[in-house]
Amino acid sequence: DIQMTQSPSSLSASIGDRVTITCRASQSVSSYLNWYQQKPGKAPKLLIYAASSLESGVPSRFSGSGSGTDFTLAISSLQPEDFATYFCQQSYSTVTFGGGTKVEIK
Amino acid sequence: QAQLQQSGPGLVKPSQTLSLTCAISGDSVSSNSAAWNWIRQSPSRGLEWLGRTYYRSKWHNDYAESVKSRITINSDTSKNQFSLQLNSVTPEDTAVYYCVRVDSGCLRDWGQGTLVTVSS
Numbered sequence: 001d002i003q004m005t006q007s008p009s010s011l012s013a014s015i016g017d018r019v020t021i022t023c024r025a026s027q028s029v030s031s032y033l034n035w036y037q038q039k040p041g042k043a044p045k046l047l048i049y050a051a052s053s054l055e056s057g058v059p060s061r062f063s064g065s066g067s068g069t070d071f072t073l074a075i076s077s078l079q080p081e082d083f084a085t086y087f088c089q090q091s092y093s094t095v096t097f098g099g100g101t102k103v104e105i106k
Numbered sequence: 107q108a109q110l111q112q113s114g115p116g117l118v119k120p121s122q123t124l125s126l127t128c129a130i131s132g133d134s135v136s137s138n139s140a141a142w143n144w145i146r147q148s149p150s151r152g153l154e155w156l157g158r159t160y161y162r163s164k165w166h167n168d169y170a171e172s173v174k175s176r177i178t179i180n181s182d183t184s185k186n187q188f189s190l191q192l193n194s195v196t197p198e199d200t201a202v203y204y205c206v207r208v209d210s211g212c213l214r215d216w217g218q219g220t221l222v223t224v225s226s
């Protein structure tokens with residue numbers, strides 16, 4: 001199985017901050033990398049697919065980059081509704097997820 | 107966009123079988139582009155893919171190695187739904203279980219989640 005490692009596991013940030021989350025794959029997944037946001041008691045929601053494509057309806061402050069084994073999710077200006085947990089997921093070989101990054105209010 | 111509605115018990119006894127069903131609206135379980143997955147989430151194991159069923163001229167199933175000996179995913183075209191059976195459960199199988207529609211590798215549509223507790 002392809003292992004996905006996210007960092008950090010948690011972070012504290014203020015409204016308006018730029019936030020970046022990284023995801024590393026144990027082997028190349030090309031651009032088969034997606035990012036999700038999850039709020040308490042809810043299912044994850046797709047934000048970014050194919051490493052850098054914004055899902056329809058997702059604010060443009062979210063962006064993704066990377067290919068191969070190293071990927072980044074960025075939030076350009078953190079908003080109150082962005083405090084949540086974020087997961088990466090590879091679809092190169094079945095499905096595996098990163099461990100998650102919890103974004104908390106500073 | 108598809109809507110997925112899960113049903114099934116929230117409490118299962120150890121050694122028994124966990125059974126969940128996912129009813130699909132807005133798509134077909136026989137779709138040639140989608141795959142129908144089960145994923146679970148627990149504090150100890152995080153998000154864990156369990157398996158999928160999909161139709162590409164014939165039915166296919168794939169299962170995670172961690173549960174391969176205990177899992178069955180079936181489709182029911184007459185009811186447009188798919189199901190999960192997990193045998194010989196232990197407390198480690200306690201989790202929130204989700205049914206998920208996947209297309210182009212993206213988990214776009216999720217069921218509401220079912221918390222299944224394994225306890226006597």
